[in-house]
Amino acid sequence: MLLDSLIIGGGVSGISCALVLGSAQQKNFAKDKKITIITHQKTSALQDAIFYNAYGIVPGTLGSELLHTSTAHLAESYPHITQIQNEKVIKIEGTFPEFMVTTNKSTYKTATVVIGIGSTNTFDIEGLMNYVETHQKSLPIKNRIQLRNKDHKVAEGIYVIGTLAGWRSQLAIAAGSGAAVATDLLTLWNEGEQTHAHDSIREK
Numbered sequence: 001m002l003l004d005s006l007i008i009g010g011g012v013s014g015i016s017c018a019l020v021l022g023s024a025q026q027k028n029f030a031k032d033k034k035i036t037i038i039t040h041q042k043t044s045a046l047q048d049a050i051f052y053n054a055y056g057i058v059p060g061t062l063g064s065e066l067l068h069t070s071t072a073h074l075a076e077s078y079p080h081i082t083q084i085q086n087e088k089v090i091k092i093e094g095t096f097p098e099f100m101v102t103t104n105k106s107t108y109k110t111a112t113v114v115i116g117i118g119s120t121n122t123f124d125i126e127g128l129m130n131y132v133e134t135h136q137k138s139l140p141i142k143n144r145i146q147l148r149n150k151d152h153k154v155a156e157g158i159y160v161i162g163t164l165a166g167w168r169s170q171l172a173i174a175a176g177s178g179a180a181v182a183t184d185l186l187t188l189w190n191e192g193e194q195t196h197a198h199d200s201i202r203e204k
């Protein structure tokens, strides 16, 4: 099966991207899209965080709680998005519109890939190493990396989100970055016509 999009990373940016894509399911151009997210969470920055300054999040919420509630939210609201736990991506091959993504347990074929796995310098996904560069918005002593990109686009069909896209490490920024790429994908699927995904209490 060829997926339309595979999101790699179940932290802030990855889940945010999946939620916006999931919420577009009523739109004709999005309703048949096959979307999967790899929700490996072991190395998430959320594991040790506690939040008092993130928009919409109850002050004092633990990052470790968000790892559970965010995937539960995605599963409950948008069950058509497949979540794959406990797999780590090790290789990406191919070009748009057919990539082969290899994990430690399986392989997936996808037209587009979204990478949100954080900016630590342990990054070692084969096929993407040529795009690795020094993080432009963190202290050199932290030794962070980013993937070279233009407005999140690394290459045709490859997008990077969150801190790995070169953003500073704040939850709201990472979430916004994932949401931004979701709307880029929706616009791509809408044949280039600008779009976004809103819910409203007013009748349509």
Ligand SMILES: Cc1cc2nc3c(=O)[nH]c(=O)nc-3n(C[C@H](O)[C@H](O)[C@H](O)COP(=O)(O)OP(=O)(O)OC[C@H]3O[C@@H](n4cnc5c(N)ncnc54)[C@H](O)[C@@H]3O)c2cc1C
Pocket: 008, 009, 010, 011, 012, 013, 014, 038, 039, 040, 041, 042, 043, 044, 045, 046, 048, 049, 050, 051, 052, 053, 054, 063, 087, 088, 089, 090, 116, 117, 118, 119, 161, 162, 163, 164, 168, 169, 170, 171, 172, 174
């Ligand atoms: C201790 C601490 C405190 C913080 N406090 C605050 C705060 O008070 N306010 C604030 O705004 N921000 C805070 N942050 C920052 C915030 O948590 C990050 O900016 C945000 O989590 C970055 O999101 P991301 O999606 O880029 O990365 P992450 O949320 O780290 O998500 C990356 C995901 O990718 C997964 N992954 C990694 N490698 C692979 C692989 N090969 N294959 C598949 N999946 C993989 C990881 O397991 C993880 O789930 C804090 C961070 C830390 C560490």
